[in-house]
Amino acid sequence: MLNTALDPGTTRATLKTTSQMEVVRFHGPYDIRFETIDEPICGKGQVKIRPAFVGLCGSNIHEYTSGPVLVPQEPHSITRCSCPVTLGHEFSGIVDEVGEGITHVSPGQRVVVRPTIFDRQCTACKRNYEYCCENIGFIRLSGYGGGLAKYHVAPAEHFYPIPDNVSLEAAALIEPMAIAWHAVNQSPFKMDDNVMVVGGEPVGVGIVQVLKLQDAKNIMVSEPYEKRRGFAIEYGATHAFDPEQENVTQSVMEVTDSAGADVIFDAAGVEEALSGAIGACGTHGTIINVAVWEKKPAIPVNDLMYSEVNYIGSALYDEGSFTAVIKALRDG
Numbered sequence: 001m002l003n004t005a006l007d008p009g010t011t012r013a014t015l016k017t018t019s020q021m022e023v024v025r026f027h028g029p030y031d032i033r034f035e036t037i038d039e040p041i042c043g044k045g046q047v048k049i050r051p052a053f054v055g056l057c058g059s060n061i062h063e064y065t066s067g068p069v070l071v072p073q074e075p076h077s078i079t080r081c082s083c084p085v086t087l088g089h090e091f092s093g094i095v096d097e098v099g100e101g102i103t104h105v106s107p108g109q110r111v112v113v114r115p116t117i118f119d120r121q122c123t124a125c126k127r128n129y130e131y132c133c134e135n136i137g138f139i140r141l142s143g144y145g146g147g148l149a150k151y152h153v154a155p156a157e158h159f160y161p162i163p164d165n166v167s168l169e170a171a172a173l174i175e176p177m178a179i180a181w182h183a184v185n186q187s188p189f190k191m192d193d194n195v196m197v198v199g200g201e202p203v204g205v206g207i208v209q210v211l212k213l214q215d216a217k218n219i220m221v222s223e224p225y226e227k228r229r230g231f232a233i234e235y236g237a238t239h240a241f242d243p244e245q246e247n248v249t250q251s252v253m254e255v256t257d258s259a260g261a262d263v264i265f266d267a268a269g270v271e272e273a274l275s276g277a278i279g280a281c282g283t284h285g286t287i288i289n290v291a292v293w294e295k296k297p298a299i300p301v302n303d304l305m306y307s308e309v310n311y312i313g314s315a316l317y318d319e320g321s322f323t324a325v326i327k328a329l330r331d332g
Contacts, residue, residue: 021150025084029067032087040145040153047105047156048097049113053172054147055090058201059292063141066294070141077135078117081143088147089115089140092162092171102156111159112171113147114178114322115139131182131316160323163330170329173202177325180206182317183290184214188310189263196220196252196261197237198277199268200228203290205235207265212236213328218255222248222273243273252280265290271297278303286310 019039026032042048062069072082095109105111118125118133125133140146144154162171180203189195195216197204200223211219212235220239221232229240239255241248252261260282266274269291277287278300287309304311 023086023145023150024088024148025086026063026067026071027084030064032064033084039151042097042099042153044100045102045156046099046153047095047102047111047159048099048151048153049093049111049159050096051088051091051093051147051149051152052110052168053092054088055172055176055202057090057176058203059089059141060087062292062294069292069294070138072137072142076137076142078119078137079143085140085143086146086149087140088149089113089138090172090175091147091152092168092174093147093152094168095159096151099156104156105159105161110162110168110171112162112174112326113139113152113154114158114160114319115141115175116316117142117144131318136316160326162326166326166329173206174322174325174329176202177206177209178317178322179203179290179314180210181325181328182321183207183265183288183314184210185321186312186314187263187265187288188286189214189216191215192217193262194218194220194252194256194259194282196222196264196277196280197232198222198264198266198273199270199291200225200232200240201267204228204265204267205231207267207290208232208236220252220255220261222268222276243276248276249279256282261285263288267291269293271295275300278309281307281309283307284309286312289313 020036021039022036025035071085075082092112095105095107115138117137118130119135122134139154145152193216195211197207200221208219219237221237222241222243223229224244232240241251261280262285264277264281264287266277267290274297281287
């Protein structure tokens with residue numbers, strides 16, 4: 001874009017050039033556009049990167065088919081941004097420029113982006129539960145641009161250097177793996193527990209990997225897609241069930257000698273799958289919801305009550321989980 005401004009006190013015209021870049025933006029359900037917008041400028045306390053690899057999260061699918069779910073229609077309370085938004089919040093990149101006062105990263109350095117945005121003022125934040133912020137937001141969903149762009153600028157706190165032995169491609173998986181790491185930490189899981197994961201998408205498979213790292217006894221996965229069941233087994237699951245072809249509750253009881261699963265992670269967000277998970281959970285067991293639901297489910301509360309099953313939520317991740325995943329990747 002070419003702008004012409006008159007230099008005060010003279011008749012000389014000064015030309016100011018604003019570069020542009022291509023982005024992928026969400027405008028509404030079934031409305032994602034390839035557009036050209038102004039390139040972001042790196043200001044004080046900010047970092048500008050060139051995205052390298054971007055993961056397509058399940059939330060992208062929810063927004064595309066049923067949105068806006070998390071994308072704000074009115075300006076977000078923190079970013080002041082609203083729809084349309086540039087997509088991509090699971091991403092890595094290379095630092096292009098740093099603003100005044102930034103020392104923890106430098107141009108040319110490889111980084112990963114932690115996309116969670118919080119206000120630090122609400123009750124949850126003051127209790128150190130920033131991931132449960134009352135005004136929670138996300139790079140890509142709530143503003144500050146996203147990874148599906150030539151350049152990305154955000155406050156410096158969102159950027160973390162990645163170790164030399166971790167590829168930029170692997171670094172794009174740190175964000176969903178942090179969700180998995182936090183979910184296991186939130187759970188009452190103990191070594192040698194029987195565990196089931198409902199849903200074999202990336203976060204579900206990430207949970208499998210964390211459970212294997214922490215020596216779960218039986219790691220069972222319920223997933224209708226054959227390829228995902230294969231991934232689950234490859235990354236550490238001991239059993240993978242097809243809920244469309246078999247009775248998952250019965251299969252879990254057979255594997256656990258009728259004791260049921262001690263801990264179940266729901267990464268699917270499907271009502272029928274949740275009902276089956278409750279039946280497969282052992283007495284005094286725990287179900288951890290990790291999924292974002294498109295629709296409110298009907299929960300058979302009596303089944304929870306009679307077996308005194310705990311049902312808890314796991315929201316996103318704390319910073320400790322994010323950095324723990326970086327270290328785990330570094331250590332192989």
